[in-house]
Amino acid sequence: MTPPDVAVDLSVWELFRNAHIVVKIVMIGLLAASVWSWAIVLEKFFLFAKTRRESDKFEQVFWSGQSLEELYQALGQRRNTSMAALFVAAMREWKRSIERNPKPSPGTQLRVEKVMDVTISREVERLERRLTFLATVGSTAPFVGLFGTVWGIMTSFQAIAVSKNTNLAVVAPGIAEALFATALGLAAAIPAVIFYNKFNSDVSRQGAKLEGFADEFAAILSRQIDVRS
């Protein structure tokens, strides 16, 4: 071991251990924010992959010329997501209207569209849930880290004032530990911002896709209504 007065241990753990309690809290908070935002990122990553895969598969089946009734029968029992859920919800509403009144009216069309709108918004909400946390982390983590840094530098300056020694060796550990808080803040914020932007655009793309499908399906139903009336 090197003599203690010369070797100031600047390892990450020592930086954390020597930090002021406020700085410690800031560091822990930032670490937790980083963990949670990465969890959200991974979860969203899986979710979007799954959603894209399922909607691609559904579109393939939907446009394959298969009877919509059969498709509805096949999908009705399962717990569906995105486009399939939209289709099932619309078909269910359509069937109910037909059962009560075999001669469909313009009201039926309206109801089905309403149901599809609700489903779309529910699906989009499901996709973008927790994304706000990423946005929050992205915008506030640097400030929180900065707060820890300012606090740490404040205390290290107080230490300078007490020891009346401006030697760099006295100042450096305090500043290093203070800057560590900013580093953590940035480490948490940068991925959060990047993935928030990515997922945000993914959500809007998925939403547009659902809207397009809903419009096409409404056109099909409208044709059906014209045929039956």
Place this chain on the structure above:
Amino acid sequence: MRKSAFISIALHLAILLWVLVVFPVGRALDAPPIEDVPVDILTPSEFTKLKAGTADAKDEAPLAPKPEEKPKPAAIPAKEPPKPPEQVAAVPPPPAPQEKAEEAPKPTPEPEKAETPPEPNPEKVEKPKEPEPKKDEPKKADSKPAKPVKEVKDEKPKPKPAPPLEKKHDFNTDRISALLNKIPDAAKEPVAQDAPPDSPRKPVHGQSTGTQTTMAVNEIDALRAKIAQCWSPPPGGLGADAIVVKIRLQLNEDGTLTGLPTVANSGNSAFFQAAADSAVRAVYQCQPYVLPAEKYSLWRDMILNFDPRQMYGSG
């Protein structure tokens, strides 16, 4: 969600572990060791003294032993017994000692003779040596300190005849200081520097021992800077740049003015009058001036140049 959270935690733990392992201790940066440079802090007056001293020291160092050594060999052969001459003088009765006593005075003139020849010697030695400090000093000091040295160069012919008359000790201090200082005054009117109009040798109250007979350049600069702050030259005007106002001011020991400063030169343009008035006002407003008290004889009475080009530049 649980799966992603788990993955995220595992990821962070892995990174933390990696950080702990890879950066266990802050590695010392390999900076080249800084060599200690001994630095002496000099006051401006010490700086000027130092320069005056180096010119002397080089001369004296080789010469000082010479006059001492030379008389000795001359005296020892004269006095056959090794007894010191004091004892010889103390015992008058015996005639033999009288001869010795007669001989004893002989050595005394001899050293004088011995001393006189060395005196040209320092001159000879000095002549080649003086150029050396001239080369060195401009490098070390600002351009301004160089001026007095140049004056020394100009006045070289004068001191040559002088030294034989003067004692050696005087030669070291007064002559050099006189060279550094006052000769330009006799020839021309006080030049740009605020050299005192009267010679420093005049007995004045506050006359120092004579080693510091020049104002350090830094002190002059400080004074000039202070006045420049107070001075607001009248702006513009035809040929305003070319105007130089010389203000003669007399100061008390506490740095206040003894009377109103007077304009020492004259100009024919109307602008000159305005500039002169403003300069007088500035000098009046800026008092008291903080100047080294031991050099009162130098700044008791001085002439300052007010040159808008310089003042604007510095102020």
